[in-house]
Each structure stands twice: as C-alpha cells, then as structure tokens.
Amino acid sequence: MLEILKKGLLFRNMEDDEIMEALETMGSHRSVYPKRTLVMRDGDAMTQVGIILSGNLHLFHIDANGNSNLMENLGEGEPIGLLNAVGEYRLHISAETTAETEILFLNVSQLLRKNVLTAPVQIRFLQNLTVAVAQQAHRLTRKLEDSIRxxxxxxxxxxxxxxxxxxxxxxxxxxxxxxxxxxxxxxxxxxxxxxxxxxxxxxxxxxxxxxxxxxxxxxxxxxxxxxxx
Structure with missing residues (x-):
C-alpha cells in the first residue's frame, strides 16, 4: 500500500512513518468492492478522499434524458472525491467498479476542520492536498474545453x-x-x-x-x- 501511495501527489516527499502518521490522524480505512458495484451515487455527501489501491472505477453522470456520460476512468493510485471532500460538496457523478476494487478512504476533515495544524507531517500532507486539488480542477477544465469546442x-x-x-x-x-x-x-x-x-x-x-x-x-x-x- 505504501508504495502505491508514494507514487501519487497526496503523499509526495513523505517517508513511510510519516505516511502512517498521517493515515492514523485521518482515521483511514480500506473497503473492497466486487465488480459492477456502485461505490458512490449522484447526490451523496462525499466527506472522505478515496485512493484506489487496486481495481478500476468509472465515474459517470446520467443526464435528464437518461444518457450516461463517462467522466473519468480511474485506476491504481488515483484519488477520487478530492473536490467534494475538501469543499464538502455533494457528488454530481456516480462511481462504479469495473473490476474488484480496493479503496483507501481518508477523512481529510480531521485535518481541515477538527485539528490544530502543528505537526510537520500534517502540514506537508495539506500542501500536497492543495496541489492535488488544483491538478484535478485543471483536468476538469481541460475536459470541459474538449467537450464544447x-x-x-x-x-x-x-x-x-x-x-x-x-x-x-x-x-x-x-x-x-x-x-x-x-x-x-x-x-x-x-x-x-x-x-x-x-x-x-x-x-x-x-x-x-x-x-x-x-x-x-x-x-x-x-x-x-x-x-x-
């Protein structure tokens, strides 16, 4: 798990013991979902960031006419719910597994709203989280540009x-x-x-x-x- 986490932005430049400390602070937990399982639904409150440890997720939105639009195809090491968990926004997409999938969930609210940021590990994680949110927003902007132009x-x-x-x-x-x-x-x-x-x-x-x-x-x-x- 640690090798997967260190490949992503959220735990960039963090040692193994620092990652474990951050995971403990955020009350992390793992969940495994069978293939073709709805992990999240449009309208759900997303309070945690998820990181895919294995498997694959399709993020999709169904419009008023019943048309399904695939927004993202996410694999190992990629995060889900960054913008929603940080901003406490409800989901406007659903997420379905395309294979058996294991996800690590992080309660970032523990750091953002319920914790005094004094530990260097916590501050470093939040710096990484800020960059990861910016990256996700940039990807969504690019996709919007492609869809309308x-x-x-x-x-x-x-x-x-x-x-x-x-x-x-x-x-x-x-x-x-x-x-x-x-x-x-x-x-x-x-x-x-x-x-x-x-x-x-x-x-x-x-x-x-x-x-x-x-x-x-x-x-x-x-x-x-x-x-x-």
Missing part, C-alpha cells in the same frame, strides 16, 4: 494522443470499450465508429477492438507537461 475527430485525436503519451509508443490498448469511449467523449457511438473507420481508411491509424496503432500520418496532440509530476 472540439469536433469529433479532434476529440478522438486528443484522446488517442493522450494514450500514446502514456504508453510512450504508437501501439497501445485503451482501457475503454467502444460505448465507454463514446460516453467519455460525449459523442454518439455509431458516429464515432464511422469517424474511426474514416481515419483508418485515410491511413491515420489501425485498430482492433481496444488495440490501436497510430500511423505516421496521424496528427498527435502535443503533451502538456504537468509541473507537479
């Missing part, structure tokens, strides 16, 4: 470029099926599949199910470095 091809290009940068090579597998990808990009699945076929026919990429290969002619969006990584 980009054509379908641009959205596909940006998403596949992001997967290319993560993999470090032009051949990779994405963590979403076709419907999930369409929901994540806020587009119609059939129209998206047609656009992918056009891109394939134009010699931009190859694909088979979740496996993609970006060919030389495929425009790749430049990666925006995260100053906090």
């Amino acid at each position: 980009r054509s379908m091809r641009d959205r596909l290009q940006d998403y596949l470029s992001g997967q290319f940068h993560k993999a470090g090579k032009r051949t990779f597998a994405i963590p979403l099926n076709r419907q999930d990808l369409a929901d994540f990009l806020f587009v119609d699945r059939s129209a998206m599949s047609n656009e992918l076929c056009k891109m394939r026919d134009e010699g931009l990429l190859k694909f088979e199910k979740s496996k993609f290969e970006l060919l030389i002619e495929m425009p790749i969006t430049e990666e925006e470095p995260d100053p906090n990584q």
